[in-house]
Amino acid sequence: MPPRTPSPPPRLAVRLESVTKTFGGHTAVNQLSLAVPVGCTYGFIGPNGSGKTTTIRMLLHIFHPDSGEVEVLGEHSTRAANDRIGYLPEERGLYKKMTVRRVLAYYAALKGMNRADAAAEIQRWLTKMGLSEWADKKVEALSKGMAQKIQFIAAVIARPELLILDEPFSGLDPVNLEVLRAAILELRASGTTIIFSTHDMAMAETMCDFIFMIYRGNKVLDGTLADIQRSYGEDTIRVNCAGGAELLRSLPGVELVRDLGQSQELRHADAQALLRDLAARTTVRHFEVCKPSLHDIFIRIAKPDLQEMQVPKTTGGGS
């Protein structure tokens, strides 16, 4: 039997090696190392001000690191790869006085795309997003959702190999959200590497192959969701009982009660003891010992910064 050849290491779209970036006396990113394989969806999570946007700006060479190495699509510490990167920043910006077609053509041109290719691609994406009749309207005439879709098209128009999306779904209604999600999944299926920064933990859980969390400039999580959850063990209990969160908080040994409305999530050192205690006091409709959701993990890490964080109420739960 011939010896098995070891599988080659995955090609990397992004490699950060001990990258540090400071602003004045504040360290925004500290000794960060990261490897994003080609073709995956990599979720960037972290509280506001933790260093996500700084990291993204270093990937785009908008900021230069104080130390460490940034390699993007095989290019070392230069902007050479930028034409192959699509970027949707958190704060959207389009020229209000330009028509949709012209603004998209401009962004495509800045990525080095020729005029004919850009025109065809613009038409294809506008049709796909249901915006073809708005092509020659000024951006200022668009609704917020439409403008957001146009901004997304601007990010993907030049068929990027690496797509960086910073909060792509914020402010979208469910219909438009699904349209955008489908477009992102289609790009991923076609081989585009996606870096996806979000505060929506449920979205990160369902869409990302890998999760990376940065907190106060330091990497605190990096791996698949399963790996991350495994490292925390099955320490979460989901309960649906009469009496709800108020009753649960009054029980001895209960930590971190999170009220989800119809059910509550909590931690307890002895699940069996808790179940007995609960059954003695009230009606228990559901009792489940499970892995912590990404939302829970996030909160456990970032609890000191919770006041600053804007966690969407609809998220969490994980299943």
Added chain:
Amino acid sequence: MNKVWRVAATEYLNAVRSKAFIIGVLAVPVIMAVSIAAQFYAQKKTDVTPRRFAVLDRSGQLYAPLAAKAKARNDVIRAGGQSVAVPLKGQSIKVDLPPQAEFVPEEFKFSGDHLKAAELQLSERVRRKELFAFVIIGPNVLDTRATNGADVLYHTQTPTYQDLPSWIESTLSAEVHERRFTAAGVDSRQVRELSRGVPLQRLGLAERKTSGEVVQAKRENRVATMLVPVGGMVLLYLVVMTSAPALLNTVLEEKMQKIAEVLLASVAPFQLMLGKLLGTVLVSLTLSALYMGSLTWGLWQFGHLGNVPGYLFAWFFVFQVLALLMYGSVFLAIGAACNEIRDAQSLMFPVMMVVMVPYLMFIPVLESPASPFSRGVSLFPPATPMLMFLRIAIPPGPAWWEVALGLGLTVAFMLGCVWASAKIFRIGILSQGQAPSIPKMIRWVFSK
């Protein structure tokens, strides 16, 4: 460089397709046309109601000649008024002078010592609109020894109307002079001949050709010596100052609307800044080409194109580009550093003070273009584009080395401005938070 041109082309097209540009281009000719039309209209609407005035002639000798002159004047007006000939493309065009009101005098007989009563009576008639004004001619008006400074008193309710008192003053003065000469036994015609002024003719300098032939000095042309230098400098200032400050607004808008970050993901900050700067240079050149084209056509129509040397056009565009790159980069840096227009306004003040230097200094330079002050101020780089252009436009112009030195200093200063602005732009364009200060911007310039 390709991306720089992409940015420049987009900036250019965005600007020239905008309503503001079209309005801006049309504004000057439209304002001129409207003001000319308004003046013609106003002239046609001039109140030409005959101005009736009473004359109380206490000298007893001046009413008759005054009435005769008024009648002669009225006859000319009734015959169709006056006109002047204006040359246009070798032909003479008759241009009518504005219509004028007739002056209708009436003698007011006065006897006794009741001057005050007469004054009151005539004043009442003016109030009742029977008269427009009345004039009291003093009894000693012909007496050369009389020292009374007010020999003729003009009373009216409409002091802003100047034609009638001016005409009365000049007509009576001429008549009184004539009579005084006659009384003194002097021939007034001889006096006029003897007191004829000495006209001064302004000329350039004689020169000797290479063939040895001496060329006589030419008569000074006021269009060439005054209108072209001043008009050219003002136009240069106008096209620069209508284009460069707009950069502040566009970059501030891109920053406030979060467009800058999207652009910076595709182009380097310096490419973005340079593209915007070049786009604005193109916009400004388009603007000046349109204005210069119209002015050239106008000068040609009126036969004055020969007064504008061809090299002035070239210098105009050279200095325009230098000024735009210099001022434009500074405005871009301010726009990038600020977070809102209010921050920008406070930073604009010192910049505008420097930008105003050429405008504040051009009169002494115009009067004495070769003085040490003019030389010095025209070598001060922020002022060089306007003031060196002015000096070049005034014959015979500065020495070549002064122009070369001015150009060299300005290019060096402009490159310094672009370099420093690029450093500020790179940091400022993504900065948020507190308003920038000049010391902070200086720190950005020298940061790595």
